[in-house]
Amino acid sequence: MDMREKFSELNNIPDFESKIKDPAIAMTAGMNVLQINVGRLCNLACKHCHVEAGPNRTEIMSREVMEACLKLCSNWGFETVDITGGAPEMNPNFRWFVEECCKLCSHVIVRSNMVIMLEDGYKDIPEFYAKNKVELFVSLPHYKAKKTNRQRGDMVFERSIEVLKKLNSIGYGKDPDLVLNMVYNPSGAFFPPDQTTMENEYKEILGREYGIVFNNLFCITNNPMGRFGAFLVSSGNLEGYMKKLYDAFNPATLENMMCRYQVSVAWDGTLYDCDFNQAADMKISNGETVFDIADKPYEPRKICFDKHCYACTAGAGSSCGGTTEA
Amino acid sequence: MNTYYNPDDLAKFSTMGEEASALWDAFMAYYGPVMADGALTAREKALIALAISHSEMCPYCIDSYTQTLLSMGVDEEEMTEAIHVAAAMKAGITLVHGVQMKNVVDKLEQ
Numbered sequence: 001m002d003m004r005e006k007f008s009e010l011n012n013i014p015d016f017e018s019k020i021k022d023p024a025i026a027m028t029a030g031m032n033v034l035q036i037n038v039g040r041l042c043n044l045a046c047k048h049c050h051v052e053a054g055p056n057r058t059e060i061m062s063r064e065v066m067e068a069c070l071k072l073c074s075n076w077g078f079e080t081v082d083i084t085g086g087a088p089e090m091n092p093n094f095r096w097f098v099e100e101c102c103k104l105c106s107h108v109i110v111r112s113n114m115v116i117m118l119e120d121g122y123k124d125i126p127e128f129y130a131k132n133k134v135e136l137f138v139s140l141p142h143y144k145a146k147k148t149n150r151q152r153g154d155m156v157f158e159r160s161i162e163v164l165k166k167l168n169s170i171g172y173g174k175d176p177d178l179v180l181n182m183v184y185n186p187s188g189a190f191f192p193p194d195q196t197t198m199e200n201e202y203k204e205i206l207g208r209e210y211g212i213v214f215n216n217l218f219c220i221t222n223n224p225m226g227r228f229g230a231f232l233v234s235s236g237n238l239e240g241y242m243k244k245l246y247d248a249f250n251p252a253t254l255e256n257m258m259c260r261y262q263v264s265v266a267w268d269g270t271l272y273d274c275d276f277n278q279a280a281d282m283k284i285s286n287g288e289t290v291f292d293i294a295d296k297p298y299e300p301r302k303i304c305f306d307k308h309c310y311a312c313t314a315g316a317g318s319s320c321g322g323t324t325e326a
Numbered sequence: 327m328n329t330y331y332n333p334d335d336l337a338k339f340s341t342m343g344e345e346a347s348a349l350w351d352a353f354m355a356y357y358g359p360v361m362a363d364g365a366l367t368a369r370e371k372a373l374i375a376l377a378i379s380h381s382e383m384c385p386y387c388i389d390s391y392t393q394t395l396l397s398m399g400v401d402e403e404e405m406t407e408a409i410h411v412a413a414a415m416k417a418g419i420t421l422v423h424g425v426q427m428k429n430v431v432d433k434l435e436q
Contacts, residue, residue, distance in 0.1 A: 147401055186396070193399035197369075201399065 003229040004280055006238060007307040013246045016305040019313075025254050027300045028273075033262035034105075035082040035320070036061070036069050037275060038094065040267065042086040043116050046139075046152045048185060050226035050279045053086040060090075061267040066097045069265055071294040073104045082262075082320065084111040084275065089122055102132045109135040111183075111320075114163040115156055126163070130170050135179040137218070137320075138164070141187060143205045151187050164212045173214040180214045185222055189237040191248070191315055192219035195323050218322030221245075223311040225279040245310035253317030256324040259303045265290050273303045275320065280308060336386045369398050376405055377412035 007013070020026050037051065038061040045054035073081060081101045088094055088110055101108045110129065117125045129136060140160055142148045148157035164180075167173065173180035182202060186192050199217035206212040222228045224241060232238040259273040269290040272278040285302045317324030343350025361371050372395050379387035395405055 142401070144401060144403075146403075184399075188396065190393055190396040193397060198399050 001230045001233060003225055003233075003308065004282075004306055006229075006233060007224075007242070010239060010242055010307065012239075013242050013307055013310070016307055016309040019249055019251070020254065020305075025257075025260070026303055026305070027260075028263075028303060029260045029300070031076055031261065031263060031298050032079045033082050033258070034069065034073055034076070034078040034080070035084065035262050035264040035275060036066075037084050037264065037266055037278060038066070038086070038088045038091040038097070040086045041090045042113065043090065043119060044087070044113050044153055044156065046113075046227070047231065048141075048151060048187075048222055048226075048228040050223050050228060050276060051086070052226045052279075057086065059267045060092070061269075063093045063096075065265070065267070065269040065290060066093055066100075068269060068290040068294045070097075070100050070104060072265075072290055073101065075294065076298050078105055080107045080109060081105045082109050082111070084320075087113055087116045089116045089125055095128060098128075098132055098134060102134070107135065108132070109137055111137045111139075113152075113156075114138045114140075114167075115159040117163050117166070118159055126166050126170055126172070130172065130178055133177050135181070136167070136172065137181045137183055138167075139185075140164075140182045140202075141185055143202050143209075147187055161210050161212070164206075164214070165210065168211075168213060173212075179216075181216045181218060182214050183218050183220055185220045189222075189232060189235070189241040189244075191244070192221055192318070195219040195316070216322075219318070220320070220322065221311045221314055221318035223276045223279075224308050225276050229308075242307060242310065245314045248314035249310060250313055250315060250317060250325060253313045253324050256317065256319070257303075257309075257312050258319035258321065258324070259309075259312075276308055276311070277304060280306060282306065331385050333389065336390060339386070369395075369400060372398060373400065373404065373408040377408045380409050381412040381416055 017026065040051055040053045040057035040059045041055070042049075042053035042057065043055060081104075083098065083101070085091070089112065091097070098108065098110065116122050138160070139152070140148060140157075141151045145157035148160065149155065167180055170178075172178045184192060184198055184202070192198070195217065198219055202217050203214070206214070224232055224238065224245075229238075232241050259277070262274065263284070264272040264274050264278055266272060266278050270278075271284045271289060271293070272282065273284060277283075282304045285304055312318050312324070340350070361375070362368055364371075366374075372391055375387065376391040376395060379391050392405065
C-alpha cells in the first residue's frame, strides 16, 4: 500500500516541514549512527511491522553491500552500528558481518526478535552475541502473553521468555558489558505510555513472574507505514491516528530526531534517512548509494520528510532508541 | 442531526468556556491536578474515571478514557475489571435499596 499517497489525501494534516521553523533542523547534524537493514527475511510476520518482514521475503543484503557498509563505517567513524532486519540473524553473512563491525566500532547493536535463537542453526547465537559484546534490542511488545502473541504470533511470548532466561543465564542484563534492552510498541492506533513508568512495570512483572532482568525499556510510537499503515487504512483509523500524532506534535523533539544523526542502509545499498523512510521508499535527497559515499567524507544533507514523521515528534518523541524530547 | 451524540463533538468540549471563561478555567484548574499523579497514580485515577464513565453512561468519557488508558499501557483485561467494579457497585446499590422497600413493607403490612 502506498502510504504516501494516503497521506496526500489528509488535507487537515499540514506537511511536516511546515512545522520546522529553523532550516538547520531539516539538515543532518552529524553521523553518529550507521543503521543497516540486512534484509527483510524473518521467521515472524508481525502485525505492526513497518518493513513488512516475513518468511517469504527475498530481499537479503549481499556480502558486497556489507563490505561497502564496513568501508563507510571505517571512513566515517560512527559511534554506533545498528543492525536490523527482518530477523538480521537470517542473513547468511550475519556472523561475519557482526564480527567485522565489532572490529571497527565499539558499540554494535542488533535488533532481534529473540525467538529466532530457538530455531535450528541459530541456537548458539546468544553465546555469539556475548562473545562479541553486542548490545541487544529485543522486541517484547508486552509483559502479558496475550498481548504479545496477538501482535507477533502464537507462543511468541512463551518462546521469548525462554530466550530471555537463556540470555540472562549467560550474563545479558547483568554483566555491564552485555546490555539487554527491550522494545515496547503499542498494540494498535494509540500512543505508547511513559517510558520510565512502563520500564518499571516491565521490570517488576518480568522479575516477579519469570526472574528476568534487563537494562532498559524503549517505548516506540507505531509509525504509519508497512503493515501498521495498512491496518490503519483498512480499519478506518488512519485519519484519527494521524490527527492524534499531529495534535501531539512537540517542537522540543525536533532537535533530536534520529534522522539528523544517522544514515540508514537498505539491503541493496540504497540510502535512507531512517528505517521508516526506507519503508516509504523515500531515498536520501541526492539519491546516492552506500557505494557512492563509502569513500567520500561526510557532508550534511537535507532530510526527506513526509507526514509519517509526525510519529517521531509526538509527545515525548520517538526513535529507534526510544523517547527524544530535549 | 441524526443523533444527540456525535464523536466529533468531544473536540468541542472546550467551547463550554466561550460564554463563561472564568468558570471553565476554574474547572480545568481543578480537573487537571485531580487526574494527575498524587496519592493515587494517574493510571489508577484513569481507571476510576473509566468505571464512572460507564456507570454514568457517558460515551464521550468512555471514548476518551479508553484511549487514555491504552496510551498508558493499560490493557483490556484491566479496563474490563474496572467496569465490573462499576457494574457490581450499581448492582449492590440497587439491591441495598431493597432495604427501603422492606422497611415500607414492614411498616404497612399487617
